Amino acid sequence: MSTIELKHLTFGYDGQGDLLFDDVNLVMDSSWKLGLVGRNGRGKTTLLSLLQGHLTYQGDIVIPLSTVYFPLNIQNEDLLTYDALTEVSSFELWQLEREMNHLNLSPDLLWQPYSTLSGGEQTKVLLACLFTEENFFPLIDEPTNHLDAAGRQQVAKYLQQKAGYIVISHDRNFLDEVSNHTLAIEKNQIVLYQGNFSTYETQKETQDSYEQAENSKLKKEIGRLKQTAAEKAAWSQSREKDKYGKPSEKGSGAIGDTGFIGARAARVMKRSKQMEGRMQSQIESKEGLLKNIETVDQLSLNYQPTYHKxxxxxxxxxxxxxxxxxxxxxxxxxxxxxxxxxxxxxxxxxxxxxxxxxxxxxxxxxxxxxxxxxxxxxxxxxxxxxxxxxxxxxxxxxxxxxxxxxxxxxxxxxxxxxxxxxxxxxxxxxxxxxxxxxxxxxxxxxxxxxxxxxxxxxxxxxxxxxxxxxxxxxxxxxxxxxxxxxxxxxxxxxxx
CATH class of the missing domain: 3.40.50.300 (P-loop containing nucleotide triphosphate hydrolases)
Incomplete structure (x- = not known):
C-alpha cells in the first residue's frame, strides 16, 4: 500500500487556452480500486498520461510505484500474438498463460496472428499481459470497448480479484462492479468520492439539486432587488425634477421645498445605489455556485416517421x-x-x-x-x-x-x-x-x-x-x- 499525491498540479495543452487542471491537490491510496469519470475532453486519459510521466506539468506528482498502462500499443499486429506482446512487454510464458486462464482464454490464441483475434479476445489478451507485471500500478483506459455482455462480466470478475488500480470506463454497471472509490473530473475541480459510480451519481445529484435550489432562490432575490432598486431610482429622479417645477407652472410653490425635496431625493438615490451594490455583491458571492453542475442538453433527431406501421x-x-x-x-x-x-x-x-x-x-x-x-x-x-x-x-x-x-x-x-x-x-x-x-x-x-x-x-x-x-x-x-x-x-x- 502506497500513497499517490498530486500537489498543486497545473496542466494545459499548448494552444487550447483553458487549463485542464488548475492547482489540483489530491491524495489517493494505491490499494483503492478507483473509477475515473468525467465528460469526454475533461482530461481522464491526460491524467493517466501525467501519472506515467509522459507530459510536462507544473506542481508535483508523487507516485512511489511504477505504472503500467492499458491498452498496450501493439506495434505489429501481423506477428503471432505471443511475439507481438513480447515486443512491448516483459513476462514469462507461464505468467501470461495463468492470467489468460483467469479470463477463460485458450492459450492457443498466443500462436495465432494477433490481427486474427476478435476485438474482445485482443482486449482480454492485453489485460492478461498487463497483470503479468508485478509491483506495478495499473492504469486501465476503457477496457469494455468491443466486449460483449459476457466478456464484460468476465473482465469485471477478473478485476475484482486484483489489487488497486485506476480504471476508466463508459459502462456504469461495470464501474459499479470494479470500483470502491470514484474520482470525478468536474467542470472546475476534481472530487474524490468513497464508493462506486452509483454512490457518486447519487451524491452528485443531491449536491446539484441543492445548488440548483439555492440558485433559484438567489435569482428570485436578485429579481426583487432589481425591481426595488429601479423603483427607488425612478422616484428619486422624479423628486429631483420637482425641485424646479414644471415649465408651465410658474410660481407653483415647488421652489420653496427645493432643499427638502433634494435632500430626500439624494437619500433615496443613495439607498438605491446601496441596493445595487448589495445585489451585485450577492451575485458575485454566488457566481461559482453552479460551476460544477453537469448539464445534459437535449439532443435533436431528424426522425421522419413513415405511414408504414x-x-x-x-x-x-x-x-x-x-x-x-x-x-x-x-x-x-x-x-x-x-x-x-x-x-x-x-x-x-x-x-x-x-x-x-x-x-x-x-x-x-x-x-x-x-x-x-x-x-x-x-x-x-x-x-x-x-x-x-x-x-x-x-x-x-x-x-x-x-x-x-x-x-x-x-x-x-x-x-x-x-x-x-x-x-x-x-x-x-x-x-x-x-x-x-x-x-x-x-x-x-x-x-x-x-x-x-x-x-x-x-x-x-x-x-x-x-x-x-x-x-x-x-x-x-x-x-x-x-x-x-x-x-x-x-x-x-x-x-x-
Missing part, C-alpha cells in the same frame, strides 16, 4: 461465409416507434445481420426480409476511420444540415476549439461524436446503430437515453450495455 420483418434468416451458419434461424420485426436490440456474444453474427439489412452482406444468405421500398435508413458504424476532412466539408459530403450537425456536436460536449480540427486529427471520443451527430442530422425513417456507446462518457449516454425515450424512433441497435437497453425499453432479439 411495420418497417422491417425478417423471417427465417440464416447467414454464413461457408458451410456453417453464423446462427440458427432468425426472425424478428421492427415496427413504428419500436427499439429492438440485437444481442449475442462477439462473433455471433450481429454485424453480419446489419450488413444484410443494409444490402452489403458478402456471404451466403437464406431467408426473407420484408420492408417498404426506398426506406430511409441512418447508420452509426463501429468503424468510421473514413470520416475525414473539416466538419464543414464532411457535412457537405454527407448532405447534412450544417447548423443541426454542429448544434448536436456542441450538445454532445465537443469544445468549439475542436471544430477547426480535421476529423482524422480528433480523439476517438470526438470522432465517435462526429459519427453519431451525422446520424442525428440525417433524415431517416429507421435508425441502425452498431455499438453507439463506445468511447462516449456516461453523460452522453444519458443524453441518448433521454432522446430515445422522448422521440421513440424505429431503431435496430447493437449494444452490450444492459442498463442502457433497459432504460430505453428495447426489445431483445438474441443470436444463438
Amino acid at each position: 411495420q418497417l422491417i420483418k425478417v423471417e427465417n434468416l440464416r447467414l454464413s461465409y461457408g458451410m456453417e451458419s453464423l446462427f440458427s434461424s432468425l426472425s424478428f420485426e421492427i415496427n413504428q416507434g419500436e427499439i429492438v436490440a440485437l444481442t449475442g456474444a462477439n462473433g455471433s453474427g450481429k454485424s453480419s445481420v446489419i450488413q444484410y439489412l443494409l444490402e452489403n452482406f458478402t456471404g451466403i444468405s437464406d431467408g426473407e426480409v420484408l420492408r417498404p421500398q426506398k426506406l430511409a435508413i441512418s447508420y452509426v458504424r463501429q468503424n468510421y476511420e473514413d470520416n475525414q476532412g473539416t466538419l464543414k466539408a464532411f457535412a457537405e459530403k454527407e448532405r447534412l444540415d450544417y447548423s443541426s450537425f454542429l448544434n448536436n456536436l456542441r450538445k454532445l460536449g465537443m469544445e468549439r476549439n475542436v471544430f477547426h480540427n480535421k476529423i482524422e486529427q480528433m480523439s476517438m471520443g470526438q470522432r465517435k461524436k462526429v459519427e453519431l451527430a451525422k446520424s442525428l442530422a440525417q433524415p431517416a425513417e429507421l435508425y441502425i446503430w452498431d455499438e453507439p456507446l463506445n468511447y462516449l462518457d456516461v453523460f452522453n449516454q444519458k443524453q441518448l437515453e433521454e432522446l430515445l425515450v422522448r422521440i421513440k424512433p424505429a431503431m435496430l441497435i447493437v449494444e452490450h450495455d444492459e442498463r442502457f437497453l433497459k432504460n430505453v425499453s428495447a426489445g431483445i432479439v438474441k443470436l444463438g
Whole structure:
C-alpha cells in the first residue's frame, strides 16, 4: 500500500487556452480500486498520461510505484500474438498463460496472428499481459470497448480479484462492479468520492439539486432587488425634477421645498445605489455556485416517421461465409416507434445481420426480409476511420444540415476549439461524436446503430437515453450495455 499525491498540479495543452487542471491537490491510496469519470475532453486519459510521466506539468506528482498502462500499443499486429506482446512487454510464458486462464482464454490464441483475434479476445489478451507485471500500478483506459455482455462480466470478475488500480470506463454497471472509490473530473475541480459510480451519481445529484435550489432562490432575490432598486431610482429622479417645477407652472410653490425635496431625493438615490451594490455583491458571492453542475442538453433527431406501421420483418434468416451458419434461424420485426436490440456474444453474427439489412452482406444468405421500398435508413458504424476532412466539408459530403450537425456536436460536449480540427486529427471520443451527430442530422425513417456507446462518457449516454425515450424512433441497435437497453425499453432479439 502506497500513497499517490498530486500537489498543486497545473496542466494545459499548448494552444487550447483553458487549463485542464488548475492547482489540483489530491491524495489517493494505491490499494483503492478507483473509477475515473468525467465528460469526454475533461482530461481522464491526460491524467493517466501525467501519472506515467509522459507530459510536462507544473506542481508535483508523487507516485512511489511504477505504472503500467492499458491498452498496450501493439506495434505489429501481423506477428503471432505471443511475439507481438513480447515486443512491448516483459513476462514469462507461464505468467501470461495463468492470467489468460483467469479470463477463460485458450492459450492457443498466443500462436495465432494477433490481427486474427476478435476485438474482445485482443482486449482480454492485453489485460492478461498487463497483470503479468508485478509491483506495478495499473492504469486501465476503457477496457469494455468491443466486449460483449459476457466478456464484460468476465473482465469485471477478473478485476475484482486484483489489487488497486485506476480504471476508466463508459459502462456504469461495470464501474459499479470494479470500483470502491470514484474520482470525478468536474467542470472546475476534481472530487474524490468513497464508493462506486452509483454512490457518486447519487451524491452528485443531491449536491446539484441543492445548488440548483439555492440558485433559484438567489435569482428570485436578485429579481426583487432589481425591481426595488429601479423603483427607488425612478422616484428619486422624479423628486429631483420637482425641485424646479414644471415649465408651465410658474410660481407653483415647488421652489420653496427645493432643499427638502433634494435632500430626500439624494437619500433615496443613495439607498438605491446601496441596493445595487448589495445585489451585485450577492451575485458575485454566488457566481461559482453552479460551476460544477453537469448539464445534459437535449439532443435533436431528424426522425421522419413513415405511414408504414411495420418497417422491417425478417423471417427465417440464416447467414454464413461457408458451410456453417453464423446462427440458427432468425426472425424478428421492427415496427413504428419500436427499439429492438440485437444481442449475442462477439462473433455471433450481429454485424453480419446489419450488413444484410443494409444490402452489403458478402456471404451466403437464406431467408426473407420484408420492408417498404426506398426506406430511409441512418447508420452509426463501429468503424468510421473514413470520416475525414473539416466538419464543414464532411457535412457537405454527407448532405447534412450544417447548423443541426454542429448544434448536436456542441450538445454532445465537443469544445468549439475542436471544430477547426480535421476529423482524422480528433480523439476517438470526438470522432465517435462526429459519427453519431451525422446520424442525428440525417433524415431517416429507421435508425441502425452498431455499438453507439463506445468511447462516449456516461453523460452522453444519458443524453441518448433521454432522446430515445422522448422521440421513440424505429431503431435496430447493437449494444452490450444492459442498463442502457433497459432504460430505453428495447426489445431483445438474441443470436444463438
